[in-house]
Amino acid sequence: xxxxxxxxxxxxxxxxxxxxxxxxxxxxxxxxxxxxxxxxxxxxxxxxxxxxxxxxxxxxxxxxxxxxxxxxxxxxxxxxxxxxxxxxxxxxxxxxxxxxxxxxxxxxxxxxxxx
Amino acid sequence: xxxxxxxxxxxxxxxxxxxxxxxxxxxxxxxxxxxxxxxxxxxxxxxxxxxxxxxxxxxxxxxxxxxxxxxxxxxxxxxxxxxxxxxxxxxxxxxxxxxxxxxxxxxxxxxxxx
Numbered sequence: 001x002x003x004x005x006x007x008x009x010x011x012x013x014x015x016x017x018x019x020x021x022x023x024x025x026x027x028x029x030x031x032x033x034x035x036x037x038x039x040x041x042x043x044x045x046x047x048x049x050x051x052x053x054x055x056x057x058x059x060x061x062x063x064x065x066x067x068x069x070x071x072x073x074x075x076x077x078x079x080x081x082x083x084x085x086x087x088x089x090x091x092x093x094x095x096x097x098x099x100x101x102x103x104x105x106x107x108x109x110x111x112x113x114x115x
Numbered sequence: 116x117x118x119x120x121x122x123x124x125x126x127x128x129x130x131x132x133x134x135x136x137x138x139x140x141x142x143x144x145x146x147x148x149x150x151x152x153x154x155x156x157x158x159x160x161x162x163x164x165x166x167x168x169x170x171x172x173x174x175x176x177x178x179x180x181x182x183x184x185x186x187x188x189x190x191x192x193x194x195x196x197x198x199x200x201x202x203x204x205x206x207x208x209x210x211x212x213x214x215x216x217x218x219x220x221x222x223x224x225x226x227x228x229x
Contacts, residue, residue, distance in 0.1 A: 043220030097211030
């Protein structure tokens with residue numbers, strides 16, 4: 001799986017958009033970008049994933065550059081509950097429910113939402 | 116709440132002992148992954164089971180073993196415990212929707228070896 005690079009930490013004012021960048025310059029054509037977050041020693045939580053198109057769900061938006069070498073996770077209106085470590089993970093496209101798709105976590109970005 | 120349960124939440128034991136961590140996946144999920152999170156190593160994949168069979172191994176020590184039972188719950192057995200085994204242990208069950216696989220993590224078991 002491709003390696004990712006994320007800033008160690010970021011701050012965001014409550015109510016503002018949080019933009020978390022991720023570099024994955026060695027990503028392959030069949031690899032997806034996934035984002036998970038971990039709130040203070042809880043189990044990691046899935047946020048969103050994408051291949052090449054921008055994606056949006058109820059939690060966040062994912063913007064992937066045209067060359068797919070980087071992406072940005074956007075939390076549109078950050079709240080104090082969004083304070084967490086955010087992990088950007090690149091992984092091969094799953095092709096079977098019986099396959100093996102372990103997640104390789106880096107150090108992530110510690111996002112602090114400030115009141 | 117992810118729907119994945121893990122017991123116990125906390126475990127304190129001594130070096131040389133053996134413990135068993137239990138994980139119940141979400142209803143219908145056939146795949147269970149185990150991860151270890153320590154301060155110095157971060158979150159690392161240990162082992163995966165799919166419908167009772169071992170599917171993949173990661174950085175799992177020989178002192179550690181796992182199994183998945185017919186009711187799909189899984190157990191991670193840690194033996195000859197060392198101080199360095201103190202960590203958070205997470206299991207995740209995997210949902211497959213014909214195009215994508217998403218892992219849902221349990222709340223974890225915090226193991227402290229004294």
